[in-house]
Amino acid sequence: MTTHQPSQTPRGVATSGAALFADTIEDQAVPVTRVDWGPPMDGTSDDLATVALDPLRSEANERAVEAVLKVQAMLVDVAPASDVLGLQPGEFLHAGPPLEWERASGPMRGALLGAAALEGLVDDPDDAAALFESGQNVSMSPCHHRATVGPMAGVVSSSMWMYVLEDPEDGRRSYCSLNEGLGKVLRYGAYSPEVLDRLRWMSSVLGPLLAKAVRRTGPINATAILTQMLQMGDEGHNRNRAGTLMLLKELAPAMVETGTASSEVGEALSFIGGNDHFFLNVGMPACKLALDAARDIEGSTMVVAMARNGTDFGIQTAGTKDAWFTGPAQVPDGLFLGSYGPEDANPDIGDSAITETAGIGGFAMATAPAIVRFVGGSVPDALATSRRMGEITLAKNSRWPIPILEFDGAPTGIDVSKVCRTGILPQINTGMAGKVAGTGQVGAGLVTPPAEIFPAALSALAEARRGRVAAAVGG
Amino acid sequence: MTTHQPSQTPRGVATSGAALFADTIEDQAVPVTRVDWGPPMDGTSDDLATVALDPLRSEANERAVEAVLKVQAMLVDVAPASDVLGLQPGEFLHAGPPLEWERASGPMRGALLGAAALEGLVDDPDDAAALFESGQNVSMSPCHHRATVGPMAGVVSSSMWMYVLEDPEDGRRSYCSLNEGLGKVLRYGAYSPEVLDRLRWMSSVLGPLLAKAVRRTGPINATAILTQMLQMGDEGHNRNRAGTLMLLKELAPAMVETGTASSEVGEALSFIGGNDHFFLNVGMPACKLALDAARDIEGSTMVVAMARNGTDFGIQTAGTKDAWFTGPAQVPDGLFLGSYGPEDANPDIGDSAITETAGIGGFAMATAPAIVRFVGGSVPDALATSRRMGEITLAKNSRWPIPILEFDGAPTGIDVSKVCRTGILPQINTGMAGKVAGTGQVGAGLVTPPAEIFPAALSALAEARRGRVAAAVGG
DSSP, X not given: OOSOOGGGSOSOEEEESOHHHHHHHHHTTOOEEEEOOOOOOTTOHHHHHHHHTOTTHHHHHHHHHHHHHTOOOEEEEEEEHHHHXXXXXXXXXESSSOOOGGGOOHHHHHHXXXXXXXXXXXXXXXXXXXXXXXXXXXXXXXXXXXXXOOSTTOOBOTTSEEEEEEXXXXXXXXXXXXXXXXXXXXXXTOOSHHHHHHHHHIIIIIHXXXXXXXXXXXXXXXXXXXXXXXXXXXXXSSOOHHHHHHHHHHHHHHHHTTOOOHHHXXXXXXXXXXXXXXXXXXXXXXXHHHHHTTOSOTTOOBEEEEEXXXXXXXXXXXXXXXXXXXXXXXXXXXXXXXXXXXXXXXSOEEGGGHHHHTTOGGGGGGXXXXXXXXXXXXXXXXXXXXXXXXXXXXXXXXXXXXXXGTXXXXXXXXXXXXXXXXOOOOOEEXXXXXXXXXXXXXXXXEEOOOTTHHHHHHHHHHHHHHHHHHHHHHO | OOSOOGGXXXXXXXXXXXXXXXXXXXXXXXXXXXXXXXOOOTTOHHHHHHHHTOTTHHHHHHHHHHHHHTOOOEEEEEEEHHHHTOOOTTEEEESSSOOOGGGOOHHHHHHHHHHHHHTTSOSSGXXXXXXXXXXXXXXXEEGGGGTBOOSTTOOBOTTSEEEEEEOTTTOOEEEEEOOOOSSSOGGGTOOSHHHHHHHHHIIIIIHHHHHHHHHHHOXXXXXXXXXXXXXTTOOSSSOOHHHHHHHHHHHHHHHHTTOOOHHHHHHHHHHHHTOTXXXXXXXXXXXXXXXXXXXXXXXOOBEEEEEEESSEEEEEEGGGTTOOEEEEOOOOEEEESTTOOGXXXXXXXXXXXXXXXXXXXXXXXXXOGGGHHHHSOOHHHHHHHHHHHGGGEEEEEEEEEEGGGTTEEEEEEEBHHHHHHHOOOOOEEEEEEBSSTTOOEEEEEEEOOOTTHHHHHHHHHHHHHHHHHHHHHHO
């Protein structure tokens, strides 16, 4: 037997089921397309058929994914939330779909308490619980409703400084607060005095310095930094080490040249260099800006946001306007810090799943084999995950090639109908917050959305299609 | 057929020859050790037998590779070559084995001419040719003879500032000059006024600033940075992007806090951040320091240096003291810049193959799939290269795990007898200098040493063994 008889060798083979058959033909130099086949999700057959027959769908999805792929997100400014979002003291943004105080989890409550103290609404953060219970002089709304994303609790209040990202093609913007580091930090629900002191330093020193530096360098291409990161072992969600270093490299000379006292510049450089996640808060709004380009495209079954508030996991799709499809957030499966264990972990929280929605994070696990030691799992798992995510997405992002997959693009644009048809759920890498307010981070791991939100979104997409048919018949 | 019948499944299989057999059993979850088998190199059978029977060999090689693996190279200072190496104007170090002006290639001559002008021996670099021809008031010796390594031409002269690396266990030191960037630079044989101006700025501004910063930060662990780089897409020879960023991160705050004018600090930060190879000149002496720990171990067949002077490729082994085994340097095979082609390339040059000698560079290709586009080749080639280098090395370096090979350590410690027995030559990634003095870089590619130097080294090792037998019989 020889492997070099082209005339007898098929051009390619598609396989499903056990890998042995695929492996054996691949060994004979035949290109193999592996298809993860499973039955559709329960009760979705009718809706799948309705959506599949929608004449708008194919072109709408093409438009949606192309709109996402063409965005180059530029970091153009750093400014207080009061300026760029018009937030007043007492107005709070939070991660995930809409949420009321009564249903908020421990880390979400902790972050809100801390932010209330930061804004001077109370002296002791614990006193703010009564404010949120009464609802007087305070309001809560999702970051996503203000073109913003926030990691973990994602709480944004008026005095916090925000990255401002812009699409130079159409001037659209997205926003994210500055990253505080790891451990006892507000976004993980901690609100002790050192947490608030750090936030005050970030508002008084770091934010203004970054603002001066960014205005000096001019726009920084965050999408291009993400491209480089994916060649440097970052997947852009749980690992942002190379991205952080590249941002530092871009900003450091300008920070020095702002005329700021060298002790403050040195302190800021040390803070950034000492926080491997610093770039996360630039990468997330870059993904948000790309995905927002695909909102409100009738007939598109593409997911434009996946977000968790610590209680609910929600998705939005291009074809269903501002509707959220929500279900209970799951507890991630992963590795724990110190003596923490699964019983200490809050359910999944944060807007950071915007990275997976855009094709990186858990979807680009193959590019960050080192991350598997941080979230649990093996290198072959990482490669298999990226390949599997190709089954439920609309495109490979050629701007984000994954070297180890022979420069195949990151799998981008989750298709609700593909998820329902295959039963494959999006894979998310994430940090884990302690479920008790004030705890901080307890670990990191892997999680998926609750399965039922995809049939729910599909059902709404099918309903919209039926509405269009009825309207056409009626007209 | 099932793959899960442990009682019927062998524990493991070693295979040689065509991959089909190995692939098929591996698919059945049987661990496979692939052995690249070929006949020994011509005429080496007797020497291989003599060396194989040497009772010192096994323990000597174990000692040699352990000595290498345990070194943690610390960057402890930056200082002029005149201070730390005692170099006088007119004394020049160069890459590779010993070389005379008459046999020096174009880029080596270009670098020497430029260095002579830099030291004020002549005003016009071209006038220095007469000095080197006469040999009056100038001398040339290998970097390796002064605990130093130099990339490409590797020319070091007295006013250049050097990184000083130290092994804290025994105080041994190694040295390397600062990296100039790419294109028209001295190490590629360019010596135009802008090349010399940059070198003067490096000696007057960059060197002193780095010295102050390193003294402020305290020792920086270069070996640990190499560990991180290998998880970030760098192989440490042709790609040093992550390493450069990590060094920048370590030094930036201290550079700011030295009290140096902020315009100079900003300029230095931009220079470092704009040169992806800046860390190469720290990684190389880190490798040199590790390998020097294994010098002069009687009976060891391990290579402690591979170096090229643009004319000759030389190796030294642990068991043959200061002897060089040399043959003609080859022209690399790779990709060219602009309109340059193979006819413009000089034969292989530089001490940078110290990285491969230590197990990174071409040996760690698997960790840097992005590099394959820079030197030519494919991702599977990169994985195969790292696995193949495992066939000719003594150990896997657990300090330098390669994520994509499931954290297998970098293949470290080239064994002359394994090279001769298998015919597998070390794989080197390298830059290519233009063969005409003054040209600069023309490309990057892959190269191997001339095969004959390994049988020559083996013969010397066999001769030493015969000498020990004769002495024992005589005594």
